[in-house]
Amino acid sequence: xxxxxxxxxxxxxxxxxxxxxxxxxxxxxxxxxxxxxxxxxxxxxxxxxxxxxxxxxxxxxxxxxxxxxxxxxxxxxxxxxxxxxxxxxxxxxxxxxxxxxxxxxxxxxxxxxxxxxxxxxxxxxxxxxxxxxxxxxxxxxxxxxxxxxxxxxxxxxxxxxxxxxxxxxxxxxxxxxxxxxxxxxxxxxxxxxxxxxxxxxxxxxxxxxxxxxxxxxxxxxxxxxxxxxxxxxxxxxxxxxxxxxxxxxxxxxxxxxxxxxxxxxxxxxxxxxxxxxxxxxxxxxxxxxxxxxxxxxxxxxxxxxxxxxxxxxxxxxxxxxxxxxxxxxxxxxxxxxxxxxxxxxxxxxxxxxxxxxxxxxxxxxxxxxxxxxxxxxxxxxxx
Amino acid sequence: xxxxxxxxxxxxxxxxxxxxxxxxxxxxxxxxxxxxxxxxxxxxxxxxxxxxxxxxxxxxxxxxxxxxxxxxxxxxxxxxxxxxxxxxxxxxxxxxxxxxxxxxxxxxxxxxxxxxxxxxxxxxxxxxxxxxxxxxxxxxxxxxxxxxxxxxxxxxxxxxxxxxxxxxxxxxxxxxxxxxxxxxxxxxxxxxxxxxxxxxxxxxxxxxxxxxxxxxxxxxxxxxxxxxxxxxxxxxxxxxxxxxxxxxxxxxxxxxxxxxxxxxxxxxxxxxxxxxxxxxxxxxxxxxxxxxxxxxxxxxxxxxxxxxxxxxxxxxxxxxxxxxxxxxxxxxxxxxxx
Numbered sequence: 001x002x003x004x005x006x007x008x009x010x011x012x013x014x015x016x017x018x019x020x021x022x023x024x025x026x027x028x029x030x031x032x033x034x035x036x037x038x039x040x041x042x043x044x045x046x047x048x049x050x051x052x053x054x055x056x057x058x059x060x061x062x063x064x065x066x067x068x069x070x071x072x073x074x075x076x077x078x079x080x081x082x083x084x085x086x087x088x089x090x091x092x093x094x095x096x097x098x099x100x101x102x103x104x105x106x107x108x109x110x111x112x113x114x115x116x117x118x119x120x121x122x123x124x125x126x127x128x129x130x131x132x133x134x135x136x137x138x139x140x141x142x143x144x145x146x147x148x149x150x151x152x153x154x155x156x157x158x159x160x161x162x163x164x165x166x167x168x169x170x171x172x173x174x175x176x177x178x179x180x181x182x183x184x185x186x187x188x189x190x191x192x193x194x195x196x197x198x199x200x201x202x203x204x205x206x207x208x209x210x211x212x213x214x215x216x217x218x219x220x221x222x223x224x225x226x227x228x229x230x231x232x233x234x235x236x237x238x239x240x241x242x243x244x245x246x247x248x249x250x251x252x253x254x255x256x257x258x259x260x261x262x263x264x265x266x267x268x269x270x271x272x273x274x275x276x277x278x279x280x281x282x283x284x285x286x287x288x289x290x291x292x293x294x295x296x297x298x299x300x301x302x303x304x305x306x307x308x309x310x311x312x313x314x315x316x317x318x319x320x321x322x323x324x325x326x327x328x329x330x331x332x333x334x335x336x337x338x339x340x341x342x343x344x345x346x347x348x349x350x351x352x353x354x355x356x357x358x359x360x361x362x363x364x365x366x367x368x369x370x371x372x373x374x375x376x377x378x379x380x381x382x383x
Numbered sequence: 384x385x386x387x388x389x390x391x392x393x394x395x396x397x398x399x400x401x402x403x404x405x406x407x408x409x410x411x412x413x414x415x416x417x418x419x420x421x422x423x424x425x426x427x428x429x430x431x432x433x434x435x436x437x438x439x440x441x442x443x444x445x446x447x448x449x450x451x452x453x454x455x456x457x458x459x460x461x462x463x464x465x466x467x468x469x470x471x472x473x474x475x476x477x478x479x480x481x482x483x484x485x486x487x488x489x490x491x492x493x494x495x496x497x498x499x500x501x502x503x504x505x506x507x508x509x510x511x512x513x514x515x516x517x518x519x520x521x522x523x524x525x526x527x528x529x530x531x532x533x534x535x536x537x538x539x540x541x542x543x544x545x546x547x548x549x550x551x552x553x554x555x556x557x558x559x560x561x562x563x564x565x566x567x568x569x570x571x572x573x574x575x576x577x578x579x580x581x582x583x584x585x586x587x588x589x590x591x592x593x594x595x596x597x598x599x600x601x602x603x604x605x606x607x608x609x610x611x612x613x614x615x616x617x618x619x620x621x622x623x624x625x626x627x628x629x630x631x632x633x634x635x636x637x638x639x640x641x642x643x644x645x646x647x648x649x650x651x652x653x654x655x656x657x658x659x660x661x662x663x664x665x666x667x668x669x670x671x672x673x674x675x676x677x678x679x680x681x682x683x684x685x686x687x688x689x690x691x692x693x694x695x696x697x698x699x700x701x702x703x704x705x706x707x708x709x710x711x712x713x714x715x716x717x718x719x720x721x
Contacts, residue, residue: 073616108600
């Protein structure tokens with residue numbers, strides 16, 4: 001039995017924070033811990049890396065109980081990258097990577113030619129050749145994180161622990177680091193356990209997701225975790241505040257955040273100010289603009305499998321929609337017209353119409369007849 | 384590492400040359416001037432000129448060896464403390480460890496003198512070691528609570544002041560003619576070194592420095608921070624205890640034999656780092672030892688000669704020469720260019 005396993009592990013600072021953690025990460029697999037700030041993700045990782053004493057249960061590295069292993073043995077089994085920045089003195093990036101070879105060097109810690117070879121390989125693995133000779137404190141956060149990853153790779157362990165490896169990084173480095181981790185799992189058969197705040201990325205990079213909540217832990221595949229309102233409940237946000245399918249968070253107004261979907265249905269009666277005719281994703285940016293300005297709106301007529309349907313559903317007072325793969329019916333057209341009647345203005349974002357949204361063209365001319373058709377700029381002032 | 388190798392060799396070469404020069408200068412200079420040829424003859428064992436022979440062999444050489452060993456010990460102790468606290472301005476003097484040693488040595492000395500016993504070298508070292516550990520204990524208590532670098536140093540300086548105050552108090556009320564000695568010692572001086580003391584300090588200092596050198600590997604891991612060091616397989620608890628004991632014993636040796644000497648412990652590791660452009664313990668421990676020897680010999684030479692025949696205290700010289708170094712270092716740190 002290789003990889004990392006915990007058995008009824010309880011962790012916390014003095015008092016138990018997360019209890020009965022039984023997880024297993026096989027070699028070549030990535031397990032990601034998600035959960036709100038302070039839920040205990042870092043506490044679990046700190047316990048696994050022995051920065052914190054465990055409060056119960058056991059941790060197994062490659063099938064061996066960690067408490068029975070010597071320090072040097074553990075160092076060859078488990079490597080880590082922590083969130084906190086280190087500020088080493090007068091060390092080049094290459095020197096930092098070289099510290100990963102520590103468990104393999106002799107009494108005085110002098111690296112052999114073969115060790116240096118491994119250092120260079122690790123640097124090449126994370127594509128950091130260009131900064132290898134530079135002072136570690138003088139390179140960017142992203143480069144530094146690459147170097148810390150290379151350092152862990154150099155340690156040649158079968159388990160890698162990373163605490164929020166993408167914090168403080170721009171999107172380019174986030175993707176770079178995570179794809180590096182993925183490659184590491186695949187090519188070197190490393191068992192990876194990490195914590196992430198970026199749910200969309202967690203969904204893509206992980207084989208298993210562990211939700212840390214209410215003092216316990218729930219582990220499942222990303223497909224299962226990111227469905228329904230599992231994630232929204234984990235973070236205590238309104239169902240509409242996160243789209244689990246796309247992994248996109250959605251900013252709602254303060255009071256809306258507390259509002260449940262049931263309340264929203266009853267509130268549905270309050271009149272929108274604008275009706276947006278759109279489809280195919282053209283409406284997303286306009287919905288966001290209206291939401292930022294606090295202008296309530298209705299949208300239609302969307303097919304339920306439309307790219308923007310979920311976002312419209314989350315932000316609009318009312319969405320006139322048709323079931324997926326069905327043409328728009330007369331009934332929905334009438335309903336949409338009623339909403340236009342109720343609104344002070346109407347925006348049409350469509351410029352192409354086809355057999356399935358012919359009704360939208362009709363809505364557009366209806367709005368024009370009513371004298372309500374406006375440009376986006378007339379409704380929302382730019383800048 | 385590879386790129387720096389040439390620089391390391393050149394740096395060590397430079398330190399050795401400087402060491403040779405200051406040793407020669409210290410042998411030559413003094414109240415009685417001797418020619419180079421005379422000194423060469425005396426060192427080779429020519430006893431023709433008895434007075435000169437004695438001056439060289441009984442006064443200057445033990446003093447030179449003492450300054451060399453103790454200066455080295457002080458710098459290594461400083462380096463270990465800086466690593467331990469992750470603080471570039473830590474050192475046995477600013478953290479109050481030297482003053483703690485001084486206090487216990489003074490109390491022990493006075494207590495023994497009352498009973499008419501002169502404290503042996505061993506006794507002095509033991510008392511100093513105890514004092515160092517006590518002061519270190521206080522600093523550690525503080526460091527658990529405050530993680531701020533400057534606060535730690537401020538606390539150390541205050542501990543130093545309290546210890547000095549109590550020492551002065553004890554000295555004032557000690558009613559012995561030896562008080563002059565005690566007073567001289569408490570200012571810091573290498574004068575009056577005997578071969579017996581030199582033998583003892585050689586054993587202790589070389590032992591301390593060698594053990595530190597053998598710990599170079601875990602110390603290098605410790606420089607990456609505790610979490611990473613543990614992940615690299617270092618037994619943190621043991622290493623911390625060893626660092627405390629080693630730095631205390633090294634600075635205790637200095638205080639016992641020469642009294643408290645300021646700023647060598649902070650400035651030398653920094654100077655050696657600047658010279659070698661590395662912080663690797665494997666190079667810095669021997670580098671600090673040799674560098675500390677050079678600086679201390681140089682300062683002692685100045686202390687002896689500048690107002691000859693009056694000798695000034697070694698700490699006055701080290702303070703004047705090394706405080707600017709420390710200040711420049713702190714300013715550079717602030718600018719983040721280090």
